[in-house]
Structures are given as C-alpha cells and as structure tokens.
Amino acid sequence: MRDFQQPGRSTVFSTNGMCATSHPLAAKVAVQMLEAGGNAVDAAIAGAVLLGICEPQMTGIGGDCFVLMQKTGDTDAIALNGSGRAAMGTSSAEMRDRGLKTVPLDTPDAVTIPGAIDAFCKLSKDHGKLGLKAVLAPAIYYAEAGVPVAPRTSFDWKNDATVLKGSAAQFYLLDGKVPTAGQIFRAPEQAKVLRQIAEFGRAGFYEGEVAEDMVASLNAAGGCHTLDDFAATSCDYTTPISGTYKGTELVEHPPNGTGATAILMNNMLAQFDLPSMDPFGAERAHIEAETTKLAYDARNRFLADADHTTRVNHMLAPETAQRLAALIDPKKAMESPAAVSEQVHKDTVYITVVDKDLTSVSLIYSIFHSFGSGLASDKFGILFQNRGAGFTIEEGHPNEAGGGKRPMHTIIPGLLRRDGEVIMPFGVMGGAYQPNGHVRFLTNLVDYEMTPQDAIDAPRCFSEASGMRVESGYSDTVKQELRDLGHNVVTNSGPIGGAQAIYIDRENGVLHGASDPRKDGCALGY
Template identity: 65%
Template sequence: MRDFHLPGRSGTYATDGMCATSHPLAARTAIDILERGGNAMDAAIAGAVLLGICEPQMTGIGGDCFALFTTPGDPAIRALNGSGRAPAAASAAALRDKGHETVPLHSADAVTIPCAIDAFCRLSADHGRLGLDTLLAPAIRYADAGVPVAPRVAFDWPVAGKALQGHGIAHYTRNGQPLATGDIFRAPGQAEVLRRIARHGRTAFYEGEVAEDMLAALNALDGVHTAEDFAAAQSDYTDPVQGEYKGATLVEHPPNGQGATAILLMNILRHFDLASMPPGSAGRIHIEAEATKLAYDARNRFIADPDRTARLAHMLAPETAARLAALIDPRRAMPAAAPLTEAIHRDTVYITVVDRDRMAVSFIYSIFHGFGSGIASGKFGILMQNRGAGFSLTEGHPNEMAGGSRPMHTIIPAMLAENGRVTMPFGVMGGGYQPAGHARLVSNMVDFGMDVQAAIDAPRAFADPAGLKLERGHAPDVAQALADLGHEVIVPRDPLGGAQAIRIHDSGVLEGGSDARKDGCALGY
C-alpha cells in the first residue's frame, strides 16, 4: 500500500470493464464503447484512433500498430502484425550510392506504407461487435471540434515539431509555432478521412483520393512509393513468443517487433536473485543494466522482418541466456552494446482494454519519431511515419532495407499469464526502452510484490549506448554507487517511457494502473 502522505495515485478498481491509456479522453471513449455493448476490441480501436488526435506527435493514421488479444472462453493469446512494408522500389544500395550510412530520418525514403488502418479494419471485422462507423465517430467528432492540448503533449511538441516540414507545418503548428497546454488542436482533414473509412472501409484510405494525397506528398520529395504499394498494404495474424519468469509467463509479439528482446532479458535476469536486493538499489539497477546491454546486442544482430529473422530460437534458448548471464560482473560495468545503425525512437501510444467477458486487448500504435517523418499530405494532413528509418543500410544485415520488407520495430504490446490464464495485458512506451521497461515492470511485481500502480510509478533506469539513463526519482546516493561501478550516469531530459496495465485478479476484480509520466489514466465501470 502506498504512503498516502506522499503525492501519487491509487490504482483503479472495477469489475465490468476497464481501459488504461495515455490520454483521459481516449480512456473515457473506450469505456463508453464498452457500456454501449462493444467488446474490448471495439473499445481499443475507438480509443487508439482518438489517441492520434489527442497525441498527434506520437501516433496517427499514417502509422503502424501491433496487437495481442484473447477471445472469450479461449486461453490462447493471438497476435496481429499491423506494420507496413517498404515500397517495392526501395533499395538500401541506392541509398548507399548516395552516400548515406543510415536512412535519413525526415525523408520520403524513411516512409513505409502505413498499415494501422488495415489492422483496425481487419480487427473490427474479425473480432469486434460494433461497426467502424460507431468506433470512428468519437475521433471524427474530436478531430472536427478540437482537443485541448494536454501537458505532456505540449512538453513534447516544441522538440518533436522541429521535424515538421511543408504541409506538416501547416497542419501541426499555429503559424509555425508549437501548440501549448490548453491550445485547441483540430484536424478536420483527418476527420474527413475517417468518415470515408467509416463508410467504405480500408479502400477509402489505400485507394482513391486519400492515397493520392499521400502519394503526391511523397513523390514530390522523390519518394519511390506507388499506388500499387498502398493498395497492397495488409496486416497479418501471427503467433506470439513467450518466456517464463519465476512462475509468470511473459508473452510478446514476435519479430519484426523487438518483444523477443524482453524475453531474453528476463531469461538472463532469472540467473540473479533480484528479490534479495532493495528494489531501488544500485545493485539491482547494475544487474538489469548489464543484462540489458547483452539482450539488446542480440536484438541488434537478429531481429528483422519475420521472413528474415533466422535465429529467433537461438535468441530465446535457455542456454543462450545462461551463457550471457555468466558474462555479467556484479562489481563492474561492461561497455555498452554497439549502437544500431538504424534509428531508435521514443514516441508511441499504448492502450489496453479488458471487458466483461474478460476479452483482453494489448494494443500499441506509433508513427516512430516525434511527428514521424514530418511529412504530411497536403489536403488531408495525414502525417506519415518514418518507420523505414528502422532499417539498416549495412549490406547483408537481416534488417537491411529491401522493397516489400518490414523493418525492425521497437513498439511491442505484452501480456502476463499465470497458471494458464492471462492476468495482465500491459505495455511500456518509450522506443528502445520498451523491452527493458517490460522486464522492470514484471520484476517489480514478481520479485518485489508491488501492485500495478506502484510497479508503474517506480523510478526507472536504462542502459543505452549513450550511458546509463537514471530518472531523478532515484535516491541521491544511487547515482554515485553506479558511477563507482563504471557506469556513465545520465539524467535524461525526458522520463523513461510510460506504462499502462490492467491486472485481472482471480476474484474477477480488475486493477488498472496508468503512468503519471503521461497524461492518461485507468478508468473502469
């Protein structure tokens, strides 16, 4: 139980249904859909689409998504890959010939075909109860009327907004200036696109005037995208990957997402007695940091498009984790893993919903970097992701850019299962931090017995190539102790990610937690 003398928030408890996400309007919309007879999939789709209006620097209909979900009466967890492919004419060799070592972040070369809309339509048709017209209505209304800019969104806007160019400036700034807290953001062009999708489905987005609007913006910047590339966009059902941690099963989306990294990280941590250490101690942070370096190094070598990820079984094998754990010195930090040649981001949104029938949905949705590529279509203002910057340009690398291929993705939804049933859909935003965030959240609950909200609120650390990022919530002596172990300690400008989770108790009670690092909340009824 938290100390009620100190600032903080309690978990949210309910029985009939719950949503946890990063903006209150999206959470309220999801609950409204549940109360109107929709299921968890309906609610997640409605809330996610609205998040693109509430947090436009993070996500939107020009992006990608991944989902894990269950269906009532079936313990199996299913996965949907809603990530887009590079245009058929994309070529790493062509970019190398131009002198590039990485895919330029804010270029048409970085824009892969957005696949979120196809995923929304497919999930709605296959697993929803209400039609797209009902699910898209809240986002249409708010896009037309406008949404007050929330504090965390306003915090991100000035820095992320530097990416905006051309039509992006017109649609996502006020006379070239970032919007501030309380300003009203409107997206009437997107409202019209959503109205067309509600009436005609995916073809309204991937063919005709809307697709032509996106193509015009991309081709004007020498993009090689074609109408055929957009028409061919398709999400795919797939099978999750999973690993065990002290009686709990961590279920992740498979490649091209980086979820296997979280499983490998937890497999390494199983070799250490974290529960014997104080949860905020330098000792625990050090072991997690060293395990993170090793797990991310494996990620950088192996994870790519599913068709090109050849060593996944090796990455998840117990003996691999055992060999890596043996490399960790509890008394000394090792060098960081070599940085990816491809870009890593920190911008995404996550929503989780559980309904009365205990259908659970874990859904993550992103345009990659802040405001994506910065390229928006002229008429409708569709901001396009720069997910293609997640490709490598290294010749022969599994993640090398190629026409029709999908890049390695950082966004990963997750679920925790215990005793043969799902007990917690959850996600931790924050780009490259996400696998480390999954591991820390699970460890906070399994090793230290924290409740959902406390596990989310606890201060975070992340070892990346720049150094060991340490949030200000840690005790003052912890940073010095970590420096003494050889870590280059950095206090980052931004907090590390943002988490959302719903615990499904044996009693049937739902317990939701939502990260104060974002603007959102958990709501139930």
C-alpha cells in the same frame, strides 16, 4: 500501501470493464464503447484512433500497430501484426551509393507504408461487434471539434516541433507556433479521412483520393512510393511467442517485433538474485543495464522481418541467456557488448481494454519518433512515420532495408498469463526502451511484489549508446555508485516512457487499472 500524504495515484477498480491509456478522453471513449454494448476490440480501436488526435506527436493513422488479445475461454492468444512494409522501390544499395550510413530519420527513405488502418479494419471485422462507423465516430467528432492540448503532450510538442516541415508544420502548428497546454488542436482534414474509412473500410485509406494524396506528397519529397504499394498493404495474424519468469508467462509478438528481447532479458535476469537487491539501488540497476546491453546487441544482430530471416529461437533458448548472463561482471560496466558477446553469438501510444467477459486487448500504435518523419501529406495532413529508420543498410544483414520488407520494430504490446489465463494486459511506451520496460515492470511485480500501479510509478533507468539514462527518482548516491561501476550516467531531461496495465482479479471479479503519471492519461472503468 500507498502513503496518502505523498503525491501518487490510486489504483482504479471496476467490475464491468476497463480501459487504461495515455489520455483521459481516449479512456472515456473506450469505456463508452463498452457501455454501448461493444467489446474490448471496439473500445481499443475507438480509443486508439482518438489518441492520434489527442497525441499527434506520438501516433496517428500514418503509423503502425501491433495487437495482442485473448478471448475469455480461449487458451491461445491472438497476435495481429499491423506494421507496414517498405515501398517496393526501396534499395539499401542505392542509399549506400548516396553515401548514407543509416536510413535518414526525416526523409521519405524512412517512410514505410502505414499498416495500422488495415489492422484496425481487420480487427473490427473479425472480432468487433459495433462496426467501423460506430468506433470511429468519436475520433471524427473530436478531430473536427478539437481537443484541448494536455500538459505532457504540450511538453513533447514543444521539444520536438522543430522536425515539422512543409505541410506538417501547417497542420501541426497553430499560427506557426507550438500549442500550449489548454489550447484547442483540431484536425478537420483527418476527420474527412476517417469518414472515408468508416464508409469504405480499408479502401477508403489505401485507395482513392487519400492514397493519392499520400503518394503524391511522398513523391514530391523524393520518395519512391506508389499506389500499388499502398493497395497491397496487409496485416498478418501471427503466432505469439512467450517465456516464463518465475511462474508468470510473458506473451509477446514474434519478429519483426522485439518481444524476444524482453524474453531474453527475463531469462538472463533469472540467473541473478534480484529479490535480495534494493529495487531502487545501484546493484539492481547495474545488473539490469548489463543485461540490456547484451540483449539489445542480440536484437541488433538477429531480429528482422520474419518473412526473410531471423534467429528468434536462438534468442529464446535458455542456454543463450545463461551464457550471456555469465559474461556480466557485478562490479564493472562493460564497454562493448558486441565484443563481449561475440563468443556466444557467432515514441508511441498504448491502450489496453478488458471487457465484462474478460476478453483482453493489448494494443500499441505509433509513428516511431516524435512526429514521425516530420513529413505530412499535403491535402489531409497525415503524418508519415519514419519506421524505416529501423532498418540497417549494412549489406547482407537480416534487417537490411529492401522493397516489401518490414523493419525491425520497437513497439511491443504485452500480456501476462498464469496457467494459460490472462492476468494482465500491459504495455510500456518509450521507443527502444520498451523491452527493458517490459522486464522492469514484470520484475517489479514478481521480485518485489509491487502492485501494478507501484510497478509503473517506480523510477526507471535505461542503458543505450549515449549513456545510462537515469530518472530523477534515483538518489544522487545511487547515481554516483553507478558512475563508480563505470556507467556513463546521464540524468534524463524528461521521463522514460510510459505504461498502462489492467490486472484481472478473477477470484473477486474485479479489474485493477494502473496508469503512468508520466503521461496525461488514466485508467477508467464502470
């Protein structure tokens, strides 16, 4: 039980419907959609689009989304891939000829065609009740009237505003300065775009003056994007993948998403006795870090646009996890996971909604890095994502950049199920951290019997190329123990990611909402 004399956040309970997301206005609007007779799809779209106004550094209509949902009574989950493709003129050979080693983060080379709006339109048409005009109305209102900048949003804005260039600086700075907490941010030009979408559907975004503005702006910055690239954008329904961890099924998107990485990590961690380890001690953090290194190496080798090539079955195979787990030394950090595993292999917002019928939606929506590419369209101020930086330009690699391809994607919504029924839609934001975040959240629940709120509140660590990033929630003693094991421990300057979840207590008919204190948001129900 929570110690009520200590800072913390209570679980939110409701019976008719609930939303958990990273900004309170978006949660409020989602619940209003439910109260007005809408379903979880209507609420999720309304809240998500508004998040692009509330947290423009994290997401926006120039980005991508992935959606997992399961309707009450259905045995199968639905996966909708709303990630965009590279412009047809994209060429990794041409980038190599320019002397590039990677796709630049801040040029049109990294700008893939936005896929989220097409996905929202399709989701609304196929599964919503209220229609686009109703679900986009709140975002249109707040884009014009303005939103007070929230504390975490202000923190991110200040840290990352230097990436804003040209038109982006004009639209996302106030008189040339970073907005502070409590200042009003408005995006009236985006309201015009949303009105076009409300009136004409996807054509209001991918054709006509909005598309012309995006193409002209990208071309002026040196891009190869065309109106045909935008007009051809189309989301896809796919078949979810899943894996079971000690009786709980984790449902994920197939590639080009990285959900297979989380399933591989779970399968590896199942080889260790996590419950015997201190949940916030060095032993667990070390095993998780070594698992992360090996699983992310597999991700880098194999995950790509499924229309081209991928080895997801290899990643999901139990024997792959067993062989990788056997490479982990409990007493020493590995220096090169790629070399060790050779013998085996030959920024973002999240919203979840559950409605009164227990239809569950898990939706993640992103422009990748903070403020995406730092580029925006000249007329409407649409921030362009830099999701193309998820490509490699290595010749012959499955994830090699190329025209019409989708890059390997970091954003992954999640669903937890037992016996085929959804028990919890959830998501963990944080760029590359997300598969690790899914695994940390699930093992907190299963191995340490934490509540969803406690599992979200718990300290995080993440091993990547620059070192092992460790949140301040870990003690100095644990940090030193990790250094002694060979980890390059780096105290993180800010929080690692953010998470939201809704647990469905079917026996009592109650929804349990959990929301990350690392973000500005909350869980709300009615």
